[in-house]
Amino acid sequence: MAKDSDGRTAIVMGGSIAGLWVARVLADHVDNVVVLERDQLPDGPEFRSGTPQARQYHVLLLRGLQIMDELFPGMRQELCDAGAIQFDTVNDVAVRSRGRWLDQFPSNQMLLSCSRLLLEVVMRRRLQRMAQVRFLERVEVINLHTDEQRAKVTGVNIRSTGDGEQPRGPETTLRADLVVDALGRRSPTPQWLTELGYQAPPETVVDSFLGYVTRRYRKPEAHLASCPTLLITANPPHDTRGGLIFPEENNTLVVMMAGANKDYPPVDEDGFQEFARSLGPEFYAVVQAAEPISKPYGYRGTDSRWRHYERLERWPERFVVLGDAFCGFNPIYGQGMTVAALAAVALGQELQQAGDRLDGVAQRAIRAIGKATKGAWLLATSADLEWPATVGADMSQAPADRFGRWYVGKLLDAMAYDRTLRLAFLDVNQLVRPATSLFTPGLMLRVFRSLMS
Numbered sequence: 001m002a003k004d005s006d007g008r009t010a011i012v013m014g015g016s017i018a019g020l021w022v023a024r025v026l027a028d029h030v031d032n033v034v035v036l037e038r039d040q041l042p043d044g045p046e047f048r049s050g051t052p053q054a055r056q057y058h059v060l061l062l063r064g065l066q067i068m069d070e071l072f073p074g075m076r077q078e079l080c081d082a083g084a085i086q087f088d089t090v091n092d093v094a095v096r097s098r099g100r101w102l103d104q105f106p107s108n109q110m111l112l113s114c115s116r117l118l119l120e121v122v123m124r125r126r127l128q129r130m131a132q133v134r135f136l137e138r139v140e141v142i143n144l145h146t147d148e149q150r151a152k153v154t155g156v157n158i159r160s161t162g163d164g165e166q167p168r169g170p171e172t173t174l175r176a177d178l179v180v181d182a183l184g185r186r187s188p189t190p191q192w193l194t195e196l197g198y199q200a201p202p203e204t205v206v207d208s209f210l211g212y213v214t215r216r217y218r219k220p221e222a223h224l225a226s227c228p229t230l231l232i233t234a235n236p237p238h239d240t241r242g243g244l245i246f247p248e249e250n251n252t253l254v255v256m257m258a259g260a261n262k263d264y265p266p267v268d269e270d271g272f273q274e275f276a277r278s279l280g281p282e283f284y285a286v287v288q289a290a291e292p293i294s295k296p297y298g299y300r301g302t303d304s305r306w307r308h309y310e311r312l313e314r315w316p317e318r319f320v321v322l323g324d325a326f327c328g329f330n331p332i333y334g335q336g337m338t339v340a341a342l343a344a345v346a347l348g349q350e351l352q353q354a355g356d357r358l359d360g361v362a363q364r365a366i367r368a369i370g371k372a373t374k375g376a377w378l379l380a381t382s383a384d385l386e387w388p389a390t391v392g393a394d395m396s397q398a399p400a401d402r403f404g405r406w407y408v409g410k411l412l413d414a415m416a417y418d419r420t421l422r423l424a425f426l427d428v429n430q431l432v433r434p435a436t437s438l439f440t441p442g443l444m445l446r447v448f449r450s451l452m453s
Contacts (some may be wrong), residue, residue, distance in 0.1 A: 007031025008358075011139050011156055011174060014182035016051055017116075018323025018340035020123045022180050023133055024071045025348040030178065034135045038140050038161055039123065040395060045117035045249075053331065054216045055297045057246065057256040058116035062089075062109055062430035064338030067345060072126050076112065079122055083249025084114035088321040091424065095231045096280070099239075100416045109426060113229075113246045115254075119337075138162070141183075143192055146316065150196045152359075153179050153319035177358055180320045180347075181338075187325035190307065198314055206392040207303035208384035210332055211264035213272065214297050217253040218288035230286070232279050234260055236386035241265075242332075243279045245286050253290055257286050258332055261389040303392070304330045304380050310370030315363045320347055327373045330384055333375045338431055338436065342372040375434050404439075407447065411438060414450035421446055 008030040014036030039050040090107035123325035145155040160169030190200035234242040243257035276287040306327040346368040415422035427433040
């Protein structure tokens with residue numbers, strides 16, 4: 001059982017976005033980073049079977065872009081050079097929220113619109129140019145390797161997946177000083193923990209039974225060359241439907257439609273068109289005029305699922321879980337990639353403080369990741385619990401929580417007319433500021449004044 005190479009080595013299980021974030025962070029703290037990926041990774045922005053949700057629309061929130069600028073300097077421009085569209089989330093997007101069209105004005109909250117495929121391949125290319133990072137493709141992790149006391153993870157047992165013609169390879173052990181699980185929602189870590197004599201984590205699951213469908217179109221060159229960027233939000237408890245139309249690279253428009261509480265948008269042509277019509281004439285006009293270049297792709301695995309590793313009292317040394325393997329969010333809120341970045345940064349901070357002493361880092365990192373997750377979880381699940389058929393948790397009836405829900409509802413109404421409130425809400429929604437920032441005296445006064453106008 002040989003170590004991968006000289007110096008400190010970290011293994012990252014999973015080569016998707018969460019794995020790429022953490023690989024970049026680890027490269028600042030160890031000598032070698034090995035990313036294990038089950039798929040054959042494509043050279044370009046191409047679909048692969050290990051990321052079935054990649055055809056859906058994705059967005060990196062403002063906090064995620066800030067982290068990207070820190071970890072991958074110049075990558076924003078690289079994405080734009082590859083066709084990503086930079087846009088002001090207020091000035092450049094026509095938003096219908098709570099049945100009203102909101103004002104458009106410069107906000108300086110600049111986001112990027114591009115496919116998940118492009119974002120992932122540009123991040124991966126950056127990492128592949130780093131001498132201390134390498135990718136092992138077409139390998140599956142069988143289980144964790146530990147010391148004899150099962151107190152410390154010392155590596156992983158892996159084997160080749162084969163390529164369809166070649167059989168799977170023999171089991172081998174790859175040793176490391178730190179192992180990170182970024183395997184996503186299907187992570188087998190709960191099973192691995194019980195096999196090692198640890199407890200599996202308790203889970204909290206909130207499911208609003210949301211489904212969505214994404215289809216891509218060729219951007220019209222004539223009368224719709226400047227077609228609007230649209231965002232239609234659903235409105236609990238009864239208006240279950242929403243959608244967006246955004247530009248992407250390669251002169252493409254992406255149309256995404258969603259429905260909560262099992263109001264699933266159809267993937268057949270007639271059903272797709274009728275659902276688009278229900279979102280209003282502005283939305284339907286674009287869908288009718290543009291030329292489709294893909295079929296509609298549906299997705300329904302959208303529950304929010306938090307595996308509470310941070311609550312476990314016993315934890316194996318030198319093993320960390322993050323990304324969807326730790327907490328997967330309802331994707332309609334676009335939080336997953338950004339929270340994975342926050343988790344990677346939290347791990348990096350623990351490593352920085354620990355210096356050369358890796359023992360103790362893992363459990364501290366798990367708890368820090370829990371703290372980094374909490375704000376986004378509250379935003380997503382509080383919104384999901386507004387739908388009457390949502391299951392998995394009960395909405396708190398404590399006076400403070402009831403007041404908070406009432407207040408935020410009034411703030412959402414008022415921000416249709418108050419730019420200050422709207423920008424404050426967007427800072428929270430983009431994970432730049434905590435939700436508590438909405439309850440400052442100045443903002444609360446603006447909300448209460450709106451009730452008297």
